[in-house]
Amino acid sequence: xxxxxLGASAGGGFPQWNCNGPMSASAxxxxxxxxxxxxxxxxxxxxxxxxxxxxxxxxxxxxxxHNPELWPDAKGPLRxxxxxxxxxxxxxxxxxxxxxxxxxxxxxxxxxxxxxxxxINANSVFNVCNPAIVPRLELPLDRAVAIEDHGETLGxxxxxxxVPGKIALFLEDSSDRKSFGSRDGDTIGLKVTETATGRFFxxxxxxxxxxxxLADRIKGAPLIFFDGxxxxxxxxIRQGLLNKTGARMGHISISGSNGSMAAFKDLDVKRKIYVxxxxxNPVLDDNSPERKVAEKAGWEVGYDGMEIRx
Ligand code: MLT
Ligand code: MN
Numbered sequence: 001x002x003x004x005x006l007g008a009s010a011g012g013g014f015p016q017w018n019c020n021g022p023m024s025a026s027a028x029x030x031x032x033x034x035x036x037x038x039x040x041x042x043x044x045x046x047x048x049x050x051x052x053x054x055x056x057x058x059x060x061x062x063x064x065x066h067n068p069e070l071w072p073d074a075k076g077p078l079r080x081x082x083x084x085x086x087x088x089x090x091x092x093x094x095x096x097x098x099x100x101x102x103x104x105x106x107x108x109x110x111x112x113x114x115x116x117x118x119x120i121n122a123n124s125v126f127n128v129c130n131p132a133i134v135p136r137l138e139l140p141l142d143r144a145v146a147i148e149d150h151g152e153t154l155g156x157x158x159x160x161x162x163v164p165g166k167i168a169l170f171l172e173d174s175s176d177r178k179s180f181g182s183r184d185g186d187t188i189g190l191k192v193t194e195t196a197t198g199r200f201f202x203x204x205x206x207x208x209x210x211x212x213x214l215a216d217r218i219k220g221a222p223l224i225f226f227d228g229x230x231x232x233x234x235x236x237i238r239q240g241l242l243n244k245t246g247a248r249m250g251h252i253s254i255s256g257s258n259g260s261m262a263a264f265k266d267l268d269v270k271r272k273i274y275v276x277x278x279x280x281n282p283v284l285d286d287n288s289p290e291r292k293v294a295e296k297a298g299w300e301v302g303y304d305g306m307e308i309r310x
Contacts, residue, residue: 006042091119156193162185222269
């Protein structure tokens with residue numbers, strides 16, 4: 001199974017278009033150690049030919065340009081694509097808007113939880129991916145599903161599970177559900193298994209808390225891509241960027257006694273990679289003290305183009 005990080009940053013990307021904070025400014029100036037990153041998405045393939053996108057970011061067009069695996073087969077028909085399915089883990093802008101790039105009449109299949117598909121179904125702009133040729137299939141929670149596209153299995157089995165999270169930012173005002181850190185299927189994690197070999201990894205790009213059910217699930221796993229949005233809960237407030245904590249955004253922080261470094265300390269996960277990293281997060285600076293602390297705790301910081309074969 002081949003995994004490619006298409007985009008390792010969170011919503012807004014790195015640098016963010018309107019941000020003149022120290023991190024984005026350094027990336028924009030191409031200072032050494034501040035590699036730019038596009039928004040949150042992975043691509044995974046069992047056979048190296050047919051690909052499944054895990055989230056579909058507004059930067060997908062650029063991500064396809066940088067990853068020849070995702071180009072049409074030059075010897076194939078006039079219109080073709082190796083992208084056969086897209087799995088979305090929540091309805092946030094950084095995870096669903098890339099679907100708009102996949103219009104133009106090529107069939108593929110969209111998978112999401114019932115709650116996330118309801119958001120996509122409620123926005124008619126997504127009908128540019130015509131449901132007649134781009135079916136939307138519900139991923140049940142806590143049950144492994146063989147991922148397929150128009151009846152053809154793709155060699156991957158995916159189990160979705162609810163993690164503590166929240167509804168998408170743009171739905172907050174219209175919802176009467178104010179519970180942050182809820183486990184209702186607004187935010188899911190994925191266990192992705194190569195059907196033929198049983199090799200697997202976890203993908204949890206958004207998560208408010210590593211609670212006991214999540215810790216029990218991922219204990220001893222060979223590999224996880226995990227929510228690395230913020231280093232400290234109040235870093236966006238302290239940098240003067242936005243008056244919001246990570247907790248308010250439904251994202252666990254990396255540091256602190258409730259953070260992901262502490263939560264994973266005794267979980268014996270063999271390889272741990274942060275993704276969905278916000279442009280305020282000092283781990284994006286290769287030479288920062290925070291980066292060294294994360295690496296010392298056994299974490300890698302994801303980057304665009306990172307490739308893993310398991
Ligand atoms: C998030 O991860 O909290 C969202 O992507 C934020 C956003 O939509 O800008
Ligand atoms: Mn996001």
